Amino acid sequence: MFDSLRPHLIELRKRFAIILATMLVFFVVAFLFYSPILDWITQPLNNALASVGGISQNASDGKVTTHQVGGAFFVALKVAFFSAFLFSVPVILWQMWKFVAPGLYENEKRLVFPFVTGGTVMFATGVLFAYYVVTPFGFEFLIAFGSENFTPYINIEDYLGFFMKILFGFGVAFELPIFIMFLAIMGLVTDKSLQDFFKYAVLIIFIFAAILTPPDVITQMLMAIPLILLYGASIIIARVINPYEEE
Numbered sequence: 001m002f003d004s005l006r007p008h009l010i011e012l013r014k015r016f017a018i019i020l021a022t023m024l025v026f027f028v029v030a031f032l033f034y035s036p037i038l039d040w041i042t043q044p045l046n047n048a049l050a051s052v053g054g055i056s057q058n059a060s061d062g063k064v065t066t067h068q069v070g071g072a073f074f075v076a077l078k079v080a081f082f083s084a085f086l087f088s089v090p091v092i093l094w095q096m097w098k099f100v101a102p103g104l105y106e107n108e109k110r111l112v113f114p115f116v117t118g119g120t121v122m123f124a125t126g127v128l129f130a131y132y133v134v135t136p137f138g139f140e141f142l143i144a145f146g147s148e149n150f151t152p153y154i155n156i157e158d159y160l161g162f163f164m165k166i167l168f169g170f171g172v173a174f175e176l177p178i179f180i181m182f183l184a185i186m187g188l189v190t191d192k193s194l195q196d197f198f199k200y201a202v203l204i205i206f207i208f209a210a211i212l213t214p215p216d217v218i219t220q221m222l223m224a225i226p227l228i229l230l231y232g233a234s235i236i237i238a239r240v241i242n243p244y245e246e247e
Contacts, residue, residue, distance in 0.1 A: 030083035126174030169212035180234035192244035
């Protein structure tokens with residue numbers, strides 16, 4: 001059995017090596033320019049502090065701090081790694097396709113361009129939607145809550161983890177139509193099976209949104225509603241690629 005798996009393991013190792021090499025290059029570049037990237041990352045937080053500061057006297061003194069010795073260095077590493085991952089998404093998708101392509105038919109292999117391009121576009125759309133729409137509402141709400149009693153001193157390490165989780169979650173979530181397209185190509189789902197699963201999908205989507213977003217209804221809805229719409233789009237995709245046929 002191991003002999004039959006060995007070629008697949010070798011191929012998987014090759015794909016991982018290419019991904020890691022790509023991420024290493026982007027990591028070095030991002031580390032050298034981490035300061036402007038960090039400014040972009042912290043902009044929603046600074047805007048939220050400024051906005052709330054105009055209302056609350058305590059919030060007007062809010063600051064972004066670090067509680068670790070060498071905190072700035074570790075922040076630079078985190079920023080560089082996160083940036084390297086984001087810029088490597090097209091290569092990651094391309095290598096995923098290269099790994100599964102040998103098991104596909106010739107007509108299915110031709111879908112590599114929509115898979116890689118569409119996956120990259122959808123991931124980027126999710127990240128930008130999270131950055132420009134979700135985080136301004138979420139951070140302002142969380143900082144404003146109780147700001148009349150507390151001065152917000154935001155730990156940059158905690159903020160980075162929070163920020164990255166939201167952007168990564170939205171990026172992955174927006175891959176839903178691409179994921180469904182792949183399942184439809186493999187013949188694992190049809191438009192009818194997706195329609196029948198819709199009510200369960202809505203429940204899963206809201207649970208997913210509650211886990212990845214701040215604990216307020218607005219940001220949870222900002223994630224859940226687009227995902228429900230994307231699920232509806234996925235049904236249309238499945239209808240085109242692998243429509244249900246009555247026996």
